[in-house]
Amino acid sequence: MVVNVVINGYGTIGKRIADAILLQDDMKLIGISKTKPDFSALLAYHSGIHIYAPKENIERFENAGISVAGSIEDMLSNADIVIDATPQGVGAKYKPLYEKHGLKAIFQGGEKADLVDISFNALCNYEKALGKRFVRVVSCNTTALCRIIWTLKTNFGVKKVRATIVRRGADPHEIKKGPIEALVPNPVTLPSHHGPDVKTIIPDVDIVTTAVVAPVSRMHMHIVNVELEKTVTADDVIDALDKAPRILLFSEKSGFNSTAAFIEWARDIGRKRYDIYEVPVFKESITVVNGNELWLMYGVHQEAIVVPENIDAIRAIFELERDGFNSINKTDNTLRILRRWP
Amino acid sequence: MVVNVVINGYGTIGKRIADAILLQDDMKLIGISKTKPDFSALLAYHSGIHIYAPKENIERFENAGISVAGSIEDMLSNADIVIDATPQGVGAKYKPLYEKHGLKAIFQGGEKADLVDISFNALCNYEKALGKRFVRVVSCNTTALCRIIWTLKTNFGVKKVRATIVRRGADPHEIKKGPIEALVPNPVTLPSHHGPDVKTIIPDVDIVTTAVVAPVSRMHMHIVNVELEKTVTADDVIDALDKAPRILLFSEKSGFNSTAAFIEWARDIGRKRYDIYEVPVFKESITVVNGNELWLMYGVHQEAIVVPENIDAIRAIFELERDGFNSINKTDNTLRILRRWP
Numbered sequence: 001m002v003v004n005v006v007i008n009g010y011g012t013i014g015k016r017i018a019d020a021i022l023l024q025d026d027m028k029l030i031g032i033s034k035t036k037p038d039f040s041a042l043l044a045y046h047s048g049i050h051i052y053a054p055k056e057n058i059e060r061f062e063n064a065g066i067s068v069a070g071s072i073e074d075m076l077s078n079a080d081i082v083i084d085a086t087p088q089g090v091g092a093k094y095k096p097l098y099e100k101h102g103l104k105a106i107f108q109g110g111e112k113a114d115l116v117d118i119s120f121n122a123l124c125n126y127e128k129a130l131g132k133r134f135v136r137v138v139s140c141n142t143t144a145l146c147r148i149i150w151t152l153k154t155n156f157g158v159k160k161v162r163a164t165i166v167r168r169g170a171d172p173h174e175i176k177k178g179p180i181e182a183l184v185p186n187p188v189t190l191p192s193h194h195g196p197d198v199k200t201i202i203p204d205v206d207i208v209t210t211a212v213v214a215p216v217s218r219m220h221m222h223i224v225n226v227e228l229e230k231t232v233t234a235d236d237v238i239d240a241l242d243k244a245p246r247i248l249l250f251s252e253k254s255g256f257n258s259t260a261a262f263i264e265w266a267r268d269i270g271r272k273r274y275d276i277y278e279v280p281v282f283k284e285s286i287t288v289v290n291g292n293e294l295w296l297m298y299g300v301h302q303e304a305i306v307v308p309e310n311i312d313a314i315r316a317i318f319e320l321e322r323d324g325f326n327s328i329n330k331t332d333n334t335l336r337i338l339r340r341w342p
Numbered sequence: 343m344v345v346n347v348v349i350n351g352y353g354t355i356g357k358r359i360a361d362a363i364l365l366q367d368d369m370k371l372i373g374i375s376k377t378k379p380d381f382s383a384l385l386a387y388h389s390g391i392h393i394y395a396p397k398e399n400i401e402r403f404e405n406a407g408i409s410v411a412g413s414i415e416d417m418l419s420n421a422d423i424v425i426d427a428t429p430q431g432v433g434a435k436y437k438p439l440y441e442k443h444g445l446k447a448i449f450q451g452g453e454k455a456d457l458v459d460i461s462f463n464a465l466c467n468y469e470k471a472l473g474k475r476f477v478r479v480v481s482c483n484t485t486a487l488c489r490i491i492w493t494l495k496t497n498f499g500v501k502k503v504r505a506t507i508v509r510r511g512a513d514p515h516e517i518k519k520g521p522i523e524a525l526v527p528n529p530v531t532l533p534s535h536h537g538p539d540v541k542t543i544i545p546d547v548d549i550v551t552t553a554v555v556a557p558v559s560r561m562h563m564h565i566v567n568v569e570l571e572k573t574v575t576a577d578d579v580i581d582a583l584d585k586a587p588r589i590l591l592f593s594e595k596s597g598f599n600s601t602a603a604f605i606e607w608a609r610d611i612g613r614k615r616y617d618i619y620e621v622p623v624f625k626e627s628i629t630v631v632n633g634n635e636l637w638l639m640y641g642v643h644q645e646a647i648v649v650p651e652n653i654d655a656i657r658a659i660f661e662l663e664r665d666g667f668n669s670i671n672k673t674d675n676t677l678r679i680l681r682r683w684p
Contacts, residue, residue, distance in 0.1 A: 015610065038597035042684050043610050064595070065684075172560075173606035175599070181523050218514075253406070255380035257517070264515035267616070268357065268385050273609035274616070342384050342407075 003318050006052075006079040007032040008072065008094060012171055013108060014085030015040060016275065016307045018049060023334040024311060026320050030079055033072045037064035050075075076101040081317065083310060084108065091115070095134070106313050109139025109197070109306065119200035121146040122312035122331075123245065126324025129316035137309045140302040141165050141220055142197040144279045145209075147246055148224065148298070149202060155240040157229025159292075160206035165194055166221045167213045168302060174217070184213040219259035219276075220300040231291040238286055245328050246308065248341055249283040256282065259299045266301075275304035277337045308335055345660050348394075348421040349374040350414065350436060354513055355450060356427030357382060358617065358649045360391060365676040366653060368662050372421055375414045379406035392417075418443040423659065425652060426450065433457070437476070448655050451481025451539070451648065461542035463488040464654035464673075465587065468666025471658035479651045482644040483507050483562055484539040486621045487551075489588055490566065490640070491544060497582040499571025501634075502548035507536055508563045509555045510644060516559070526555040561601040561618075562642040573633040580628055587670050588650065590683055591625040598624065601641045608643075617646035619679045650677055 005021050007014045010032045021029045031050035034041040037060055045051050045066045052075035053061050053068045061068045069075070076082060076097065081104040084091040088110030095115060098105045106120075113119050116134040120126075124146050129135055138146065145163065152158050167186060170177035186192065192211035199205060241247050250256035256265070266274040276299070285297040311334075312327045314320070321327040331337070347363050349356045352374045363371045373392035376383040379402055387393050387408045394417035395403050395410045403410045411417070418424060418439065423446040426433040430452030437457060440447045448462075455461050458476040462468075466488050471477050480488065487505065494500050509528060512519035528534065534553035541547060583589050592598035598607070608616035618641070627639040653676075654669045656662070663669040673679070 036597075039592075039603070039607050039684075040597070040610060042596060043607075046684055173602050175602050250381075254384060255378075255382070260515050260517050261381070265381050265385075267614070268382060270614050272612050342381075342388055 001026065001318065001320065003027045003314060003320070004030050004078065004080045005083060005314065006030045006075050006081075007083045007085055008075075009085035009087070009090075010034045010040060010044060011085065011087070012173075012303050013306065014083070015044070016273070016304060017083055017085060017310050018044070019272070020307050020311050020335060027311075027314060031069055031075050033075055037061045037066050041066055073097070076103060079103060081105065081314060084111075104133050104317050105135075106310060106317070107134070107136045109137060109142060111136055113197070113200045120309065120313050120316070121150070121201045122309050122324055122328050123147055124150045124201045126312060126316050126327060127322070129313060130319050130322060132317055135313050135317055137306050137313055138197055138201060140300050140305045141167070141194050141222070142201070143305050143309055144222060144298065144300040145194060145198050145224075146201045147244065147279055148241075148296075149198065149205060149207070149226070151240055151244040151247065152226055152228065152237070152294070153202065153205070156232055156236070158205060159227040159229055161208075161224065161226050163194070163207070163209045163222055163224040165192060165209060165211040166223070167211055168216050168218065168220055169213050170217050171303060172217045178215070179213060180215050182215070186211040186213045216259070218263050218301075220302055221259060221297060222300065223297050224295070226294045228292045228294055232288055232294070234286045234288050237288065237294055237296070238283065241281060241286075242340065245332060245339060246278050246337060247281060248278040248338060249281050250341070251283045256280075262299050262301075273303070275307070276301035277304050277308050277335060279305070308332065308337060343368065343660065343662065345369045345656060345662070346372045346420065346422045347425060347656065348372045348417045349425045349427055350417075351427035351429070351432075352376045352382060352386060353427065353429070354515075354645050355648065356425070357386070358615070358646060359425055359427060359652050360386070361614070362649050362653050362677055369653075369656060373411055373417050375417055379403045379408050383408055415439070418445060421445060423447065423656060426453075446475050446659050447477075448652055448659070449476070449478045451479060451484060453478055455539070455542045462651065462655050462658070463492070463543045464651050464666055464670050465489055466492045466543045468654060468658050468669060469664070471655060472661050472664060474659055477655050477659060479648050479655055480539055480543060482642050482647045483509070483536050483564070484543070485647050485651055486564060486640065486642040487536060487540050487566075488543045489586065489621055490583075490638075491540065491547060491549070491568070493582055493586040493589065494568055494570065494579070494636070495544065495547070498574055498578070500547060501569040501571055503550075503566065503568050505536070505549070505551045505564055505566040507534060507551060507553040508565070509553055510558050510560065510562055511555050512559050513645060514559045520557070521555060522557050524557070528553040528555045558601070560605050560643075562644055563601060563639060564642065565639050566637070568636045570634045570636055574630055574636070576628045576630050579630065579636055579638070580625065583623060583628075584682065587674065587681060588620050588679060589623060590620040590680060591623050592683070593625045598622075604641050604643075615645070617649070618643035619646050619650050619677060621647070650674065650679060
């Protein structure tokens with residue numbers, strides 16, 4: 001079976017999911033929707049992707065030299081599933097239209113959990129999403145937390161998680177968002193939404209998170225404190241994270257001493273758009289105190305980390321693979337996601 | 343003839359020149375030198391590049407799993423030419439060693455003009471560098487100014503140039519340089535060194551430049567005011583820049599309204615490390631007042647713009663091509679440098 005996929009919204013996440021779908025042999029990209037004929041639309045068009053646009057904007061596209069394949073409704077009528085990659089909260093407004101077209105749909109982490117049948121992370125709950133109609137891939141920060149916590153939980157048991165999330169202020173292409181000189185509690189009241197969001201995936205975890213926005217654009221960073229069930233050494237944790245998919249350990253000895261180094265590494269290895277799908281962990285930050293209290297720090301590439309999760313979510317919904325690890329392996333091979341480096 | 347090239351210094355510029363040499367059929371990369379076994383050295387080693395290191399550091403490399411091919415002197419004894427990509431001012435200290443080995447050498451724009459036989463820009467003075475022994479590829483900012491001024495001069499004549507250079511504070515991987523919240527006249531006294539540096543390439547131009555460092559890392563920007571010999575329209579200038587190599591025009595209508603958009607575009611088209619070898623000009627900034635007074639603004643990708651110039655400089659030194667345009671075309675084809683977009 002080949003699943004016919006359309007993507008509503010072709011921004012930071014949408015364009016990356018489009019590229020990822022083009023690499024799969026069990027999915028076909030029918031088209032994407034754009035509202036404005038900007039360079040991103042031009043690039044998609046020149047690479048042979050079918051562009052759909054709101055009826056009232058089609059003339060603007062044609063004037064910009066982009067032939068439009070049809071309206072957004074036309075696009076939806078050609079699909080088995082729509083990936084909603086519209087801005088935060090807009091997906092909820094589109095859901096009735098997706099329902100009208102009898103479509104299955106994947107929403108992103110900006111939408112509320114109660115919009116869907118299940119919130120999704122490939123490592124934690126792939127099997128629970130089998131055959132579901134409406135699935136939400138949780139946000140970048142929640143995805144990273146889930147991968148880390150799940151790995152710790154299955155290896156050592158987790159009593160509680162206390163985490164601070166230092167968020168990027170804007171994506172690298174954004175020029176009208178801030179802060180540019182402030183640290184912003186986000187929100188001032190605790191907890192941040194990330195803890196409750198993790199519970200949509202791992203319901204029984206005791207977790208409190210707080211978040212701060214910083215004037216950076218390329219990555220988030222998490223500082224995580226976990227009380228484990230078992231007594232462990234740092235090496236035990238390093239072994240467990242090293243074996244887990246979509247988590248990579250990077251040593252300060254090789255120069256990995258900042259999020260900037262992660263990005264430079266991704267540029268040097270030739271990743272398109274320097275995308276880091278994995279959670280890059282500062283290896284030497286992994287520290288155990290009092291026998292079972294673990295600390296660690298890692299980066300989260302907000303533009304890229306959810307891309308493989310969206311691909312796996314499609315496979316779960318259509319039961320293209322019944323075992324999550326099979327889907328993860330397939331996705332990781334096509335996206336050249338690393339299990340270990342170097 | 344195939345020229346045996348070694349690169350002394352494998353940082354921002356050195357690693358890019360190495361990649362570019364690997365794409366040429368008339369040059370062979372014999373090896374590169376590194377002082378520390380960081381991830382950049384690991385990547386080069388795992389991609390099959392021969393690594394040379396200072397004798398006293400070889401053990402550190404071996405401990406990091408990197409087999410070293412020899413000392414820096416060993417490297418130099420295997421080459422026809424060395425590309426010096428060491429930090430600013432260090433090249434001058436190495437020159438006697440290059441001379442001792444009977445080598446030709448290319449230095450970067452951080453070195454002084456009187457260190458070499460000729461300062462070089464492929465578009466402006468390729469033929470003058472034919473057969474020379476010591477050549478300096480001028481800095482990123484001077485390279486961009488030269489491409490623009492040369493194109494204007496050959497098309498319309500140039501009476502004088504007055505330019506402001508807004509410089510990036512640090513490269514994206516650098517975490518110990520600033521400013522992070524200030525604008526810094528660079529220097530306070532006028533002119534900045536860029537104007538005199540342009541004259542090492544285009545001696546007869548009347549040019550004054552001033553520079554300011556800003557808290558950005560991905561690109562410089564130039565605001566240039568040129569008094570032309572001829573009366574022109576903006577469209578005349580657009581046509582001339584459009585036809586010139588290594589200059590690209592980008593329209594605000596397609597969303598090109600900041601240096602961030604240039605970078606996002608380069609990421610989207612899949613450029614390794616999002617390298618922009620071309621001078622990306624804000625098309626709508628091109629404005630003519632009083633008949634012959636031109637204004638324009640453009641970005642300069644400081645990490646990448648001099649890479650093709652280094653390749654051309656090798657060809658000039660060994661007279662692999664006697665016509666500069668033949669070398670430019672060959673380099674541009676191999677690096678997939680665009681003459682126009684889309």
